Amino acid sequence: MGLSNITTEKVKERVDIEEVVNDYVSLKKKGQNLWACCPFHNEKSPSFSVSPAKQIYKCFGCGAAGDALKFVMDIEGIGFNEAIKHLAQKYGIEIEEEKAATPEEVQAYNERESLYIVQGFAKDHFSKNLLDSEEGKSVGLSYFKERGFNLSTIEKFDLGYAMDSWDHLHHAANKAGHSDDILLKGGLILQKEGDPSRKYDRFRGRVVFTIHNLAGKPIAFGARILTNDKKQPKYINSPETAIYHKSDVLYGIYQAKQAIRSQDNCYLVEGYTDVISMHLSGIENVVASSGTSLTENQIKLIKRFTDNVTVLYDGDAAGIKASLRGIDMLLEGGLNVKAVVFPEGDDPDSYSRKVGSEAFQQYLHDHARDFIAFKIELYAEEAAHDPIKRADTVRQVVQSVAKIPDPITRSVYVKESARLLKMDEDIVLAELNKILLKGQKDAYFKEKQQAPPPPDAGAPFEDFLPEQKSKWSSADVLAKQEREMMRLLVTYGFEKVSDDLHVCEYLIQETGDVSFGTPIYQKLFVEYKRALKKGVLPDADYFIKLDDEEIKGEVINMISQRHEMSDNWEQKHMIYTNRESDDLSKTTFNEILRLKRRVLEKMVDETMEKIRSAEEQNKLEEVTEFQMVLISLNGSLKEINKQLGTVKSR
Structure with missing residues (x-):
């Protein structure tokens, strides 16, 4: 359990803070230091500084500070030993065990490690079902092949199949030495109410999508039913566990992070198959919110790698309007937002299969609209001959502009909004100032109601x-x-x-x-x-x-x-x-x-x-x-x- 001093010292000698932090956020040089928006809190402009010379980081917004080891501990939510092991693996350093840890440390470490191990076991189990069993090949593999998913893609995303059996995974996991306690904590099995002795698999008769963390470890699963059974939900997902918090995770982020950084843009879609289909079309800088509402932590996760997001919408006007809150959240998070709408009845998955890779990429290029033009086009038809709805469209657009934290960018969009809405710029600006003033007043009174914090003894x-x-x-x-x-x-x-x-x-x-x-x-x-x-x-x-x-x-x-x-x-x-x-x-x-x-x-x-x-x-x-x-x-x-x-x- 304990790590030898030799391993710890080797890691500390080899680790480079710029290399470590760059795995999570995009650093930009300014002066002697490197800067980025802080990954530990939501901010509009960079206040997170990394000093390669001193091998330390410091956020002047939230106060987070430390060395490369502390950064890994905080960003991954792990302990000292786990952070050393993480960095040792990154740099190819052999891990040597030494002294025994305290009982409390052993228990905390073992539970977390057991969750990672059992999720890894389940991933391999589902994969084996898909590729080696007759049921998996005839049901699961056939479904994936119908969607055009080849074997390399199946391997890349760790796709699998859960057998149509009450305890297929449960029995295999027990046989491999995994306890019911850890299987329950990992959300892989369920316990029948009123009868603790009756336990059964959570996922049964479904294709399985593995959810990875930023480091590529399996942490959860989503499973889709392939029958038309109206009594069962189309998708079942893992519950939250000690290693999986759905509001902090984006599907496909592990496979996409390098492409997002190199392309300086992130495509945001809704579902698992949308992500995979786009990879098959040659577009790898794509992630999904997995059917859940977009969260602040997910936005912060995207912002670690880029400031630019393109949201892809299914061709359903009512559904788009219902999800517009996500665009405002992205703007508020300091991201530059564009949107693409597919023809009615299509989503990224179906459209990419319909037209092919080259035409799909061209469609994304030709139909990307900044959020202003996108919103105006969305409401244009119904507002064309209705003054009240036209006025409401103006307010909707200006409310989104007000979310932009950067005043220069906000000013540019005021001009663009006035041009596209065919209105006097002063009227748009007046509406914007009214919204901003109200926001400032609300913030002021909220601050007045809160007790002022004591002076920070750690600040100059x-x-x-x-x-x-x-x-x-x-x-x-x-x-x-x-x-x-x-x-x-x-x-x-x-x-x-x-x-x-x-x-x-x-x-x-x-x-x-x-x-x-x-x-x-x-x-x-x-x-x-x-x-x-x-x-x-x-x-x-x-x-x-x-x-x-x-x-x-x-x-x-x-x-x-x-x-x-x-x-x-x-x-x-x-x-x-x-x-x-x-x-x-x-x-x-x-x-x-x-x-x-x-x-x-x-x-x-x-x-x-x-x-x-x-x-x-x-x-x-x-x-x-x-x-x-x-x-x-x-x-x-x-x-x-x-x-x-x-x-x-x-």
Whole structure:
């Protein structure tokens, strides 16, 4: 169960964060770093930064941060050992087992691994049924061949067949050593109500479509009935499990991700067979929502690979109108959206088989419309002679335009909408502004109703506005200053402020009488001094390589910068900007003074509170004593402010 230190170290030495992250999102270079929209939260413009030089990532929107290993753990929702194994497989590193894990770790790991294993077993079982059994070949394989699916396509998508038997899979799985408990948790068998001893297969007498995760592992199944039995649903799907959440998955994403990235476009269809038929037509950048309503997480999954989506609709106007909410969600997710409508009665699967690959591809090219033209055409006929419906069409179009987060793109679509609707641009713009204003008001009142979050001790001072800082308590401000002190120590501790004095030595000497009130900074300070005792001058890389995730995450937050000074700025414009590293002795001295000032301010607040309490209890001697302490503290504050050139500290 446990991994050897050798395996872990080999993975850490070999792993490259750019290669790892690029498997999940499309990175674009800007300055020294690589940027993308964050895969961990929904955002409109890129705030997710990857530093190849430091081998770390940082999202300035949601705060997610870490190294390549942490990224895999979070994106895949797996533990440390699983992440090491995942990366070891990616880089072809042999996995060596070593120490035993705790019982809790073993149980959690085994259950998840067992689910992957049993789904893999079921995939192989269904495939064997399809290709080797008489029933599978005569029923399932015949169905796939009628649709033009060849053996290579069947293998590519792991298609299969579930025998028309109550317990064919159940019996085979038990025989192979898989327990009923894991088969139930994996959604492969069901238990009869009122009789726990009676268990039977979920999928029976159906062709089976395997659903893969982004890494290509089987995680669930969809199964289609081939008879006209009205009492049974056409499709049955796996339930949600520990490894399968349908709102996070798109059918075909594993087979499509490279093509989506290279084509910079994703075709979005409805069903399993639509995806496979398009692959047969030579179009691989296609995924399906598998009959479910499109979700935010599915949109985020697409956006990892491209900003462009083309939605393919069956030729059914009523059905299209019912699913238009999906286009608005795609727009809101920051994607550029086009749509293609097939002739009435056709879908991507039937039309591709009807006209052939070349004509199908040409149809997609010729009939792709941006969402504005698509919406207008959809409502054009019924709105042609009805002023009320025409006005409603205008509102429908403008409401979609309002979903676009980028103001420049929004402005372009206002002009295009006015042109296609044959209306004055000012009228379209006025309607748009009305919608946007209402959205802003709703957001404002929603924000007012929510309690403001406490200041983030992990964010730098410059990220906060003056009105935000004014609401902080002295304890909050002290935590921020403690962070600044530790950031300086981690970033420049190994530099020298003089010929024989390092920054870390100077800081530690001067702060010897100050203790850190924030646990993480005290912990980091202790770890720093421990390294010094071992004869190591630690830098940021030293802490990132520690196994302590709390320290690692904090240090990554400290050293990540959202904005970079352009390399050509000073040379091109002859404008020189002072940096804190230009004069480390002055920077260090000022930070020490600021920390001491924040400590004194906190002591002043505490002393004033004691004075108020003593006055309420009429303890005049204590009031006098605390007043003398307050005078002393204010005197020290005044002296520090004088050295810092500050009239008022807060």
